[in-house]
Amino acid sequence: MSFASPRDVYLLAVARGVSFLGDFMAATAILLALQDRGAGGPAVAAVLIASVVPVVALAPLVGRLVDRVDSRILLTTVGLAQAACCAAMALTTSTWLLIALVAALAAGVAVTTPTFNALLPDAAGPDGVGRAMAIGQTANSVGALAGPALAGVLVGVLGLRVPLLIDAVTYLAVAAAGLLLHTRRKAPIAAAGAGRTPWKIRNDRFLLALICLVGAIVLTINVDMVVGVFFIRETLGGSPVEFGLVEAAWTAGMLGGGWLAAARARDDGTLGRILVVMHLATALIVLVSGFASAVLVMYPLWLLGGAVNGAENNFIGVIAARRVPAEVRGAFFARFGAVINAANLIGYAAGGVLVGPFEPRHIVIGCGAAGIVGVAIFGGWMWRVSAAAGSAAASSLPGTSSSRSPSPACSGSAP
Template sequence: MTYSALQRRDIRLLAGLRAVSFLGDSVAMTALYLRLAPLGHAWAIAALSIAGTLPLVLFAPLAGSLVDRVPAKRLLTLLGVAEGVVCVAIGYWHGLYATIGLMLALSSFVAFSYPGYSALVPSIAGEENIAASQGTMQAVQGAASVLGPVIGGVLVGSVGQSWPLYLDALSYVVAAVATTMLRHDRRPSPRSTIELAQSHTMLAGVSFLWNDRLLRPIVLTTLVFLLAINVVNVGEVFFVTVTLHSSAIYYGLVGASFGVGSVAGSLLAGRLGQGLVNLARSILVTITVVGVMIGLVGLVSRVAFIYPLMAVAGVAAGVANVAFFTLCTVRSPEALRGRVFAAIGAIFTGDQIGATATGGMVLALVSPRTVFQVGGVAATLCALVLGPVALRASRQAHAREDDQGA
C-alpha cells in the first residue's frame, strides 16, 4: 500500500462519510420496517423492500452514463442534499403510501450515488491501491450493517419513528459537505477519456462485463452463488427461531457474527495482490468456503454452533467482496467505471430480488434446515463447477498481458 499523504487523507475522509451514510441508511430501514410491521400486511414490507432496491436496476444505465460524464464531487454533493431532503419527508409523513413512494424516490437518487462513489474510490486511491481502498470501503459498509439495526431499534424505542429518518437525512448532508472537502475528483476532462465515454451506449457497462473473457465467468459464477446464498437468507429467521427454538436475540447474534466476520475479512483482503490470477483464485476459494459453512449450518442442532460457522463464512465473504470489486475495477477502463459499477449493482440487486421471491416459494415446499443444506451444497458446487472456467480465463488474461508487455 503506497498512499501519498493526500491520498490517505481523502481515502479516510471518503471512508468516514460513507460509513456515516451506510449507518444512517441501516438505522432508517430498521425504523421503517418497525413503522410498517404493526399494520400486519406482509405486502407492505415487501413493497418497501422493492421500493428500496428496484430503482438500482431500472436506473442503472442512465446512472452509470451520467456518472461517466459529470465531475464526481459536484454530482455526489447535489445527490447528497437531495437524499437528505427526501429522508426528512419520510420522517415527517408516516402514511403507508407516502412511505413507499418516498422510499422509491430516495432509492432513485441512491441509484446514481452508488456508482458515483464506487468510481471515485480508485480515482483517489490510484491504480496500485485498489485492493486496499476496496477493503476499507467494504469494511465500513459491513460495520454499518451490524450496528445499524441495533441503533435503529434503540432509537425507535426511545425517541420514536421520525428521528432515525432525520438522523439519516443529517448523515446525507454531512456526507455531501464532506464530499466537497475531498482534494481529489473524478473529472472526465482528458479528450481521450471523453471520446471513450461518448463512444459507448448507456448499456456499455453490461456489454463490457459480458464481453470481457475474464469478468464474464467470474460474474456468472458469483451470480449463481449469490442466488443460492440469498435464498438461504430468507429461511434463516425460520431456522433459528422455529427449527432451533431460539429467541430473536439469538437470531440477531447470528447476523452479527457474520457481519463482524465480514468486516475482518474485508480488512484482511486489503492486503491482496492485484494480479488477475490471484484475485480470481481468491474469489473462488472464498465463495467455496462460504458454501461449505452454510451447508454445515444446516446440520447443527443448537444455535450456539452457528456462530463460529457464520463468523468464518463472514470472513470469507468479506475477502470475496473485496477481491471481486478489485478485479472488476482493475479490468475496467477508467472512462467506463461508472457504467460498470452501475451494471454490477443492477445485476446483483436483481439477483437478490429474484432470490427473495424464490426463497419464499422454496420455504413453502421444504424445511428451513433443508434450505440451508441444499443452499450450501449448491453454492459450493457452483464454485467447483464454474470456477475452473473463470480461473482458466484469468490465466489466459494474465498471459496476454505478459505478451503485450514483452
C-alpha cells in the same frame, strides 16, 4: 505505499461508513417493524425488492451520469434528496408508502454507489487500491456492524421513527463528502469519441466470468435475506436484539477479511481462482447454518461467512480497478451493480414466495445447496479464464485503457 490523496481516501471511507450505519439501522428496523406488525414474507420481500429495482432499472442512465457529470454535483444533490426521503419515511405510517419511499431512496443509492466506487481508484492511486478498499470496507463494516444492533434496541424501545430519522441525518454525510472531496470526476465526452472502439464488459472474458459467478451466488443465497428474520425470530426463537447481533456478526467478520485480502492481493489469475474457492465456502456456510439449533450457533458461522465475504469484496474491487478503463468506470460499476441487484431482486422475490408454504429452516438449507450448484456451474468457467489470465493481469496498472480478451465491487450487496 502512499495514496494519491490520503485525505480523500479517508474522507470517502468516513462518509460511506456513516451512511452505512444509518442504512443498516433503517433496513433492520423496517424488517423488525414489519414482522412485529404481522406482515408476512410478501411484505418483507416487497421492501427488499423496492431497494434494488431502481439500481437495476437506472443502470444505463446512471453510468452516463457518473462518467460525464461532476461528482461533486452528484454527491451533494443526491445526498440532500436522500436525507429528505428518509425524513418522509419516518413520518409515514403506511406500509406501502414506506415501500415507495424505499424505492426512491434506492434511486439515490444507484447514483452515489458507482460515483464513490469510480472515485476511489483516483484518490488511492495505482498502487494503493487494495489498501484503500480495506480502509473503506472497515468503515463500512463498522457502520453496518453497529446499525443492526442499534436497530434492535431502538425499535424495541422507541419504535421505527427514530432509526429512520437517524438515517436521514447520516445521508448529510454524503452531501458533505461531495463538497469536501478534492478528487473529482468528470470524464471528457471526447474520451469516447469517434475512432475508438467502446469498451464493453463482454470483451473481457475474465470480468464476464466473474460477474456471472458472483451473480449466481447472490441469486441463490439472497433468498436467505427474506427468510432470515423468520428463521432467527421464529424457528430459533431469537429476540429483536439477537436478530440484530446475528446480522452484525457477518459484518464484523468482513473487517478482518478485507484487511487479510489487502495484504495478499496477487495477480488476477490467482485472485480469480481464490474467488471460486471463497464462493464455494460461502455457500457451504449458509448450508450449515440451516442445521443450527440455537441462535448462539449462528454467531461463529456468520463471523466466518463475513470474513470470506470481506475478502471477496476486496479482491473484486482490486480486479475491477486494474482491468476497467478509467473513463468508463462509472458505467462499469453501474452495470455491474445492476447485474448483482437483478440477482438480488430474483432472490428476494423467490424468498417472498417460498416463506409461506415452506419452513424457514428448509429454505435456508435449500439456499446453501443452490449456492453450491451455482458455483459448480460457473466456477469451472471462472477457473479456466483465471488460469488463462495468469500473471499478465498483474502487469496492468489500475485505470489503463487497454482491454484484453481472456480477461466490480459487489456488495453485497454491494458495494
